[in-house]
Amino acid sequence: QVQLQESGPGLVKPSETLSLMCTVSAYSISNDYYWGWIRQSPAKGLEWIGSLDHRGNYYYNPSLKGRVTISADMSKNQFSLKMTSVTAADTALYYCARIGGHFGPWGQGALVTVSS
Amino acid sequence: NFILTQPHSVSGSPGKTVTISCTRSSGGIDDNYVQWYQQRPGSSPTILIYEDDQRASGVPDRFSGSIDSSSNSASLSISGLKTEDEADYYCQSYEASNPTWVFGGGTKLTVL
Numbered sequence: 001q002v003q004l005q006e007s008g009p010g011l012v013k014p015s016e017t018l019s020l021m022c023t024v025s026a027y028s029i030s031n032d033y034y035w036g037w038i039r040q041s042p043a044k045g046l047e048w049i050g051s052l053d054h055r056g057n058y059y060y061n062p063s064l065k066g067r068v069t070i071s072a073d074m075s076k077n078q079f080s081l082k083m084t085s086v087t088a089a090d091t092a093l094y095y096c097a098r099i100g101g102h103f104g105p106w107g108q109g110a111l112v113t114v115s116s
Numbered sequence: 117n118f119i120l121t122q123p124h125s126v127s128g129s130p131g132k133t134v135t136i137s138c139t140r141s142s143g144g145i146d147d148n149y150v151q152w153y154q155q156r157p158g159s160s161p162t163i164l165i166y167e168d169d170q171r172a173s174g175v176p177d178r179f180s181g182s183i184d185s186s187s188n189s190a191s192l193s194i195s196g197l198k199t200e201d202e203a204d205y206y207c208q209s210y211e212a213s214n215p216t217w218v219f220g221g222g223t224k225l226t227v228l
Contacts, residue, residue, distance in 0.1 A: 036217070046161070046206055046219040059215045062117060095160060099217070101167065102151040103208065106160035 002027040004096050006110035012090075013116050018083040020110055022096030023076075030054055030074045034099035037070065037081045039092040040109070047092075051099060052079055086114045118142045120207050120220035127226040128197045136223045138207030139189040148210045150190040152181055155204045155222075164205075165192060194225070202227045 008020035022035070029035050029052075036051035050060040050070045058070050064083070072079040083090060091114045097106040119141040128134040138150065150168050153161035163172040165181035168190065178198075183190045190209075194201055207220040 034215075038219075045222040046208075048217040048219060051215070051217070061216065101149070102163045102172075103153070103161070103217075104163045106162075109160060 002098060002105055004098065004105060004107035006094060006096050006107045008110055008112070010111055010113060012086055012112060012114050014087055014114055015085055018081070018086050018090060018112055018114075020081045020094055020096075020112070021078055022080070022107060023078050024098075025077070027098070028074075029072060029077055029079060032100070034059075035072070035079050036097055036099050036103070038095045038097060038103070038106075039090075040095065041089075041092040043089075044092075049081065049083075049094075088114050090114050117211055117216055118209075118218060120209060120218055122205075122207060122220040122223045124221070125224045125226065127228055128194075129228050130197050130199060132197050133193060133195040134197060134225065135194075136192045136205050136207075136225070137187075137189050138191070138220050139187065140209065143211075144185065145183050145188045145190055146185055148212060150181070150183060151208045152179075152190075152192045153206045153208065155206065157203075161206060197227050199227050201225060 003025045005023045012018045034051045034053050037049040067084045069082045093109040095109045097103045121139045152165040155161040168183050169181045178196045180193045204222050206222045
């Protein structure tokens with residue numbers, strides 16, 4: 001079945017850039033669906049960060065736009081998240097997920113802590 | 117963009133029924149489908165209800181979803197409460213004009 005796995009550093013310094021990768025198995029991200037990043041913190045609950053579609057179009061949460069870039073490597077079946085100028089408020093569990101009407105499946109999540 | 121507002125917490129006794137609301141701040145609740153997710157501690161969210169009232173595969177019929185245009189809200193009802201239903205529940209919808217996805221703040225269900 002389709003599986004997603006997040007990877008990346010668990011600790012990022014304030015003002016630096018957060019980088020995460022989502023590797024998808026058992027389905028080609030270039031075939032169909034949207035593919036997205038979501039984060040979860042105690043303060044904000046689940047927050048949609050941004051998505052890409054199978055045609056390579058990108059969509060971002062307006063509240064984060066300007067700091068977030070999502071990109072995809074279709075040949076490796078991966079998509080990535082970069083978030084610049086991070087602060088402690090960006091400390092969260094970051095998920096990637098497939099979106100087809102609803103979110104799912106989800107990755108297991110990657111905890112990112114912003115701290116010096 | 118709109119906001120989806122949920123109660124922070126609800127509780128109920130085993131065997132009883134609880135309802136969790138999800139109110140849309142602007143636009144109509146029926147403008148876009150509403151989904152509901154369950155998240156148990158330490159796990160990723162899983163889909164319960166999609167397209168307002170459709171149960172996902174494997175979800176017991178104790179779980180049901182609905183929308184109410186008069187209150188501009190969606191509801192998740194759980195009947196025959198079980199201790200295993202203790203979890204966080206999130207509603208989610210979508211803005212099609214400039215594709216964006218919105219989650220509610222989540223509701224913690226306690227089964228007393």
